[in-house]
Amino acid sequence: MLNTKGSFCFITSNSWLDVGYGRNLQEFLLKHCHVKMVLDNQVERSFASADVNTIIVLFSAPDERHERALDKTARFVMFKVPFEHILSPIIFDEIESARDRSRTQECRIYPIAQKQLLLDGWEWPDDVAEEAIKKFGFNVKGSKYSSNKWGGKYLRAPDIYWTILEKGKGKLVRLRDIAKVRFGIKTGANEFFYLDAEKIKEWGIEKEFLKPVIKSPRECKRILIDPKDLKNKIFMCHEDKKDLKDTAALDYIKWGESQGFNKRPSCAGRARWWDVGLREPGLWAWPYIMRERIFAPYNPTRQVFFDCNLFDIYPMNNDSAIGLFLNSSIQNLQLELTTRSYGGGGGPIKTQVYELTDMLALCNAFDIDLKSVFKTITSQEALPISMLIEDVSRRSLDNIIFDILGLTQGERDAVYEAVINLVEARLKKADSLKD
Numbered sequence: 324m325l326n327t328k329g330s331f332c333f334i335t336s337n338s339w340l341d342v343g344y345g346r347n348l349q350e351f352l353l354k355h356c357h358v359k360m361v362l363d364n365q366v367e368r369s370f371a372s373a374d375v376n377t378i379i380v381l382f383s384a385p386d387e388r389h390e391r392a393l394d395k396t397a398r399f400v401m402f403k404v405p406f407e408h409i410l411s412p413i414i415f416d417e418i419e420s421a422r423d424r425s426r427t428q429e430c431r432i433y434p435i436a437q438k439q440l441l442l443d444g445w446e447w448p449d450d451v452a453e454e455a456i457k458k459f460g461f462n463v464k465g466s467k468y469s470s471n472k473w474g475g476k477y478l479r480a481p482d483i484y485w486t487i488l489e490k491g492k493g494k495l496v497r498l499r500d501i502a503k504v505r506f507g508i509k510t511g512a513n514e515f516f517y518l519d520a521e522k523i524k525e526w527g528i529e530k531e532f533l534k535p536v537i538k539s540p541r542e543c544k545r546i547l548i549d550p551k552d553l554k555n556k557i558f559m560c561h562e563d564k565k566d567l568k569d570t571a572a573l574d575y576i577k578w579g580e581s582q583g584f585n586k587r588p589s590c591a592g593r594a595r596w597w598d599v600g601l602r603e604p605g606l607w608a609w610p611y612i613m614r615e616r617i618f619a620p621y622n623p624t625r626q627v628f629f630d631c632n633l634f635d636i637y638p639m640n641n642d643s644a645i646g647l648f649l650n651s652s653i654q655n656l657q658l659e660l661t662t663r664s665y666g667g668g669g670g671p672i673k674t675q676v677y678e679l680t681d682m683l684a685l686c687n688a689f690d691i692d693l694k695s696v697f698k699t700i701t702s703q704e705a706l707p708i709s710m711l712i713e714d715v716s717r718r719s720l721d722n723i724i725f726d727i728l729g730l731t732q733g734e735r736d737a738v739y740e741a742v743i744n745l746v747e748a749r750l751k752k753a754d755s756l757k758d
Contacts, residue, residue, distance in 0.1 A: 346470035349444065353437045354390040357383040358397035360418065363478045365748045367405050378474070393438040399477035401431045424482070433477045444471030475660030479745065483737040484660060487653060490728045491683065499680035502645055503637040504609070506676060507629035508557070508599050511589025513538070515579045516558045516599065517630075523556060526578075527571045532560045536628045540610035543620045546650060547701040548608075548627050557628055561598050604628050605635030607646040609679055612671050615707035615746065617658060619649035623701075634676060643697065648685040650700060652721045652738050653728075655708060657682055659745040670750040685724060696720050708746050712739050 352358050362379040386392070400418055402409055409429050421432040447456055448465040455463055476484075488495075498504070510516035517538060518528070535550040536557035537543065544552065560572050567573035576597050579585060590596040608620040608629050619636070629635055638645040648654055661682060662674045699716040711717050725735050 346444070346468055349470060349473070350441070350468040351385070352380075352382055353392060353397075353441045355385040355387055355392055357392055357395040358437060358440075359383065361397065361399045361473065361478065362402065363400070363474070364402045364406060365479070366403065366751065378478070393436075393441060395437050396434050397437050397440060399433040399435070399473070401478045402429060403431065404429050424485075433480075435477060440471060440473075441468065443476075444468050472661050475657075475662075480660050481737070481741040481744075483734060483741050484656065486730075486734055487656075487728065487738075488683075490730065494727060495683040495685060497680065498645070498682050498684040501639050501642060501684060501686045502680075503639075504676050504680050505605075505635050505637075507608075507631045507633045507635060508536075508602070509589060509631040510557070510599055511587050512579070512584040513630075515582070515584045515597075517555050518558060519554055519556075526575050528558070528575055529570060529572055532558060532572045534559045534628055535626060536630060537608070537620070537633060538630045539632050540613065540616070540620070543618070543705055545702060545704050546618055546621050547703075548620050548622045548624075550624065550627055553627065557599070558597070559599060559628070561595075561601060563595065602628075602635075603637075605637050606641060606643075607636040607638070607649065608633040609636060609649065609674065610634075612673050614671050615709070615750070616705050617655050617672075617708055617746075618705045619646050619654075620705075621646055621701045634674075634679060642686055644686055645684055647697065647700060647720060648724065650717075650720070651724050652712060652717070652742055653724060654682070654684075655742045656738060656745070659742070659749065672749065685727065696723065708742060712742060 358380065360379075360381045362381070383392075398418055398421065414427070414429055417427055418430070418432055421434050423434065425432050441461070445461060446467055446469045447463055451463055451466070517536065518526075518533070523533065533556040535553045536555055537548070537553060538555055542553060542555075558572075558575070560567070560576070562572075564573060564576065567576070579597065584590055585596040593600075604622055604625050604627055606622055606625065608622060610618075610620075611632050611634065620633070636646070636649075658672065658674070662672055662678050696716065696719045700720050703714065703716055706714065721735070721738075725738075730738070
């Protein structure tokens with residue numbers, strides 16, 4: 324039976340395993356405690372009252388004076404059956420004896436050395452030589468622990484994920500290395516800045532101060548963004564009042580002040596409260612929150628602006644392959660594994676900017692012809708994953724990426740199976756404790 328003598332157990336949000344603010348606790352546990360088990364359940368949530376999904380961590384009493392825990396083995400366990408079905412000493416004996424990634428009828432087990440966990444999340448300065456890293460290791464000046472995606476990589480990741488990482492060496496790079504990502508516009512007063520056709524007609528605001536905008540991913544019916552499909556405009560004026568004499572825009576600004584919009588925190592902090600700033604829309608966008616529709620909208624005209632419910636993506640050299648990869652099944656897979664899943668409200672998944680930039684992507688550095696699939700993919704309807712994976716054009720795009728990575732037919736099938744299973748598990752888990 325599991326030896327719990329001298330051990331502690333805590334229950335926390337599973338997002339703690341994957342986000343930056345958990346890095347200090349991760350580092351402390353790895354250095355000073357034996358992380359005996361990290362437990363999760365893919366079929367049900369642990370507590371009905373929890374706003375987010377939770378995990379259970381069992382670890383030894385800490386030795387704060389020494390870093391002797393790095394030779395220990397941590398075991399990440401994802402149960403595939405309800406907790407009441409695993410209350411057996413035999414199951415936990417199997418978990419404790421596992422030395423490699425393995426599966427049983429009840430769970431999936433990933434044993435890994437705590438030193439390797441620390442290495443996987445450690446960052447060294449760019450100018451440090453490899454010899455210095457080998458010699459001084461974690462003591463290199465300027466190096467630090469930046470956190471590791473424990474939940475996605477070691478609890479939820481299927482075998483195909485590790486195959487992709489292995490075959491993608493030298494081909495997949497961090498998105499931050501080939502693109503810039505930033506939040507969309509935070510207006511501070513949506514009631515003022517976003518206008519529909521009726522309000523525009525009422526005020527007669529000049530066209531030069533109105534730009535097409537997407538407030539929510541729900542407005543995107545297809546991957547390709549067509550400004551004609553959008554019903555809202557954003558008030559975008561960079562002029563001082565003295566330069567707006569006799570304009571409807573000035574009347575609108577004065578009305579906004581009469582409503583107190585200028586006193587709101589985000590607006591009051593600007594030099595001109597009505598000016599959201601000069602910015603160029605991204606070539607691609609990424610929704611902050613998604614459920615079943617997982618896609619990256621394409622903005623080829625660069626005329627459409629995005630609300631902060633989406634991120635702007637600016638590929639270096641306008642590399643279109645980046646956006647195509649973001650609409651691929653491999654991207655769907657890593658999204659499910661590296662971002663945070665919230666338990667309620669239909670099982671939404673949220674992506675932070677740093678999470679997106681840390682994801683792997685494929686740049687257009689290969690001798691491939693994307694034109695044959697580009698037009699088809701970008702005009703494609705943004706469908707739920709369960710339907711999209713069966714789409715012929717999506718499979719054509721995936722096959723280009725699969726070919727580059729050298730995936731076998733069995734491995735390609737495993738990608739689709741993993742994506743479907745992960746999405747279904749996320750949505751099912753969100754509903755598991757509903758009344």
